[in-house]
Amino acid sequence: MIVAMRKIFVVGLLRERERLLEAIRDEGAVHLVADDPSRAVPDDQTRDRVRALQRALQVLHGVASQGAPPDISPVEAAYRVLEIEQRSAECNNRLASLSHQLAQIELWGDMKLEWIESLQAAGVDVQFFALPAADVPAIEAPCMAIVGDLSDGRLVVALASRRSAAASAAATEPSHDSAKGTAKDAAVPDTAKAAGSFRLPESAAAVPLPPRDAPSIRAEAAKIEATLREDGAALAQLAHLSSAMQEELVRQEQQAEFSAALRGGLERDELFAVQGWCPADRTAALARRLKAAGIAAAVEWFEPAEDEQPPTLIRTPFWARPIEGLFKILGTVAGYREFDVSIPFLIALPIFSAILIGDGGYGALLLLALTLGYRRWSKMLGPEFTQLMIIVSSVTLAWGLVCATFFGATLYEPLIAVDLSEASRNFMMRLSFVMGAVHLSLAQLWQAVRLFPDLRFLNKIGWAVFIWGMLGLVQFFVLKSQFDWTTPWPYFLAVGASLAILFHYPSRNPLKMIGFGLGAFPLSMLSAFSDVISYVRLMAVGLASSVLGVSFNQMVAGLDNWALSVPILLFGHGLNIALAMIAMFAHGVRLNMLEFCGHLGMQWTGYAFSPFSKRVIREQ
Incomplete structure (x- = not known):
């Protein structure tokens, strides 16, 4: 349940503010709210x-x-x-x-720049040019070697010639950036300066040495x-x-x-004050702790105002705590004035997941892995979510026993057949729609209980009745079931629509009541129809999972080679289990979070109760 909160104010002496905060922290019951958050x-x-x-x-x-x-x-x-x-x-x-x-310098291989410098110092001028392969024979040089090719198909050649004595003397002057000098000289070849001159075709372009x-x-x-x-x-x-x-x-x-x-506290004169939120059943205990600690302090608490949004503290029954693992993963927190959906989620999610997975063998395998490796999985996923998955796998195993399906094989005559036959498909669709109607109408009735005695509770009862009428309409369109005045469906629609329209906006003015009701009814009606029909995903995904397992079994049925059959079966059923896990979140969680909570009016706008408390450091 969502715990009732009280807005609490604690005022003490400024000189005792540290002791006051320590006592509040030791109690661990106050979600502090700063006077000035900055x-x-x-x-x-x-x-x-x-x-x-x-x-x-x-x-x-x-x-x-x-x-x-x-x-x-x-x-x-x-x-x-x-x-x-x-x-x-x-x-x-x-x-x-x-x-x-x-x-970038792969072309140059393991060449060292110091080699070129040594040649320059010895009077040998080395230059590099790029040109088409067809023009290489036109080069006239004392010494030539092909270095490699560029990405555009041109070849890079190295040309060497001995310089004259004057050129060699000039080369030894203090300008030792020889690599860059060579590149500069090569850019505009001067064939007259070398003792062993060379000639190049017009297509030749100088290639500078790399910087490193x-x-x-x-x-x-x-x-x-x-x-x-x-x-x-x-x-x-x-x-x-x-x-x-x-x-x-x-x-x-x-x-x-x-x-x-x-x-974040408020300081005025000789006083120090803090404010925050405290569970209603712990406010008196806080006052007693401060008194026992010998701290002079005044403690006052008040009901939250309508425009205030207290933090949400949910005290889940021990047996329902596994569902908290899902909420931690989703990062969702119900608003203070919304509903604690822990128990409905814990009941519906395993049932939906079992139908979506659709195979008792998968459930048994998951159950075995989770129970034997509970400690390891708890460290990875958290104890609550691991326990939730154990519940899901147990219900999946039970559903597999009902359907007699284990790893895609039917072991005995099933109570409920899940296959491609028309009778099976129609039954599973009908079951899915009925589950949807039950799920959604319970959400509306839950709202009605909370609203009572406000007349709007009749609006929610009307929608609960209308959803059952929508069930008949959906079955008429999808399953060609009977839908006329000899069935209850039209009466459900008529009575439900009347209550939904008349009590959408209770007022002493009948015209205003009807007007506002008619204005809101069409979109809500379409939403109810689509929400009921969306539960068909239970049948569709569950049937697909069953058929996929059967298909992999048939694939290896004609193979005599176990070395090939076993990997195919492992891959096929492993893939099917992975898809089933995705389906659990994509469809099972969706039906709870969107369809069910949508009919509850949930917006998940809350923030978690985080008390100012002292945490225990556990020895490793």
Whole structure:
């Protein structure tokens, strides 16, 4: 159920504000609301430490601890992890850049630029040109070699000639950017300056030397990779401190919450006040705790005003807590004045999922895996969601026993056949529509109970009756069932529509009542029709799952090679189970979240009750 809240105000002495907040935190029953939200923030140092510890734990997740643990504090370890993370990111970016550079100079192979410089110093002028392969024979040079080809099909050739003594002397003058000088000279070849001159065809274009050679790039990459290995080893050592960092994170988060609460209070003269929300059944206990602690404080509480939106605290019965795992995954919170749908969800979702999965063998397999590996699955999925999946798999197994279907094979005469026969399809469609009518009409009746004695409760009763009339209309269109005045369906429609229209907007003015009712009725009527018919997805997806399993069995029936049959069966049924899990969320959850909750008027606009409390640090 959704717990009733009270707006609570606590006023104490300014000099005892820390003691006051500690007592409130020890009680753990107040969702604090800051007087000025812009001021209710932790101090910068605490906030930075919390962020550093959170990020460090994310980085260390999955890192196996190795080596000796470093003798440093958890906070210092967190900052060191972040430093390594930043350096590793920079190193990886640099490696990617070096890899790109290597790809660009692949043409030059393992040539070193210092070789060209040595030749230049020895009086040998080396230049590189690109030209079509057909023009290579037209080159006249003392020494020529083909280096490689470009992406456009042209060849790159190296031409070498010995310079004259004067040119060699000029080359030894203090301008040692020889690679760039060679490129500059090659751009406009001067065949007259070399002792061994060469001639080029018009199609030849100078190719400058790369700014770096491959060996130097690889050497830099090797140093970076060594740094990454050292950082990886350092992270493995820091992983020993993960538990200590987790405990320190809890302490720092509590300090941040306390700091924010202290800053978010109201200070006037010698008084300090805080406000918030407290469960109605715990307000008196808070006042008693403050008195027992010897803190002079005044505690007052009030009913929430209509325009206020208290936080939502749901106390789910013990047996219904598995459904909380689903709400955690979906991240949905009911509004304070909405409905606690935990129990309806826990009843409907396993039934819908069982029909969608449609195979007892899959249910048995899931049940076996979840029960035997409960601890492992609980760590991955959370205990509540794991328990929910155990319930779903158990109901699926029960449905499989009713349908006699296990891994696509019918083992005995089923109570309910799920196959491609017309009788089976019609029965499953009828069952789906009836389940939809029950589901949706219960939502309307639930609203009616809450609205009573407001006359609008008759509007909800009218819609509940109208939905059953829609059931008959849907069966008439889809299943060609009888629909006339000898059946109850037209009467359900007439009575339900009358109540829905007349009591949509109760008023002393009959014209206003009818006018507003008629204005809202058409869209709601179409919505009711589409919502009832949408439950056909239970039949469609469940039948598809059953047929897919049968198809894979038939595929291997004629094969005598077990080495081929077993992988096909494993793949086929594994795929079917995966699709069934998707269907559970895509269709089973949808029918609850959209159709059912839509008829409840749920908008999921709430926010969770988060009390100012002291968390326990458990020993690892």
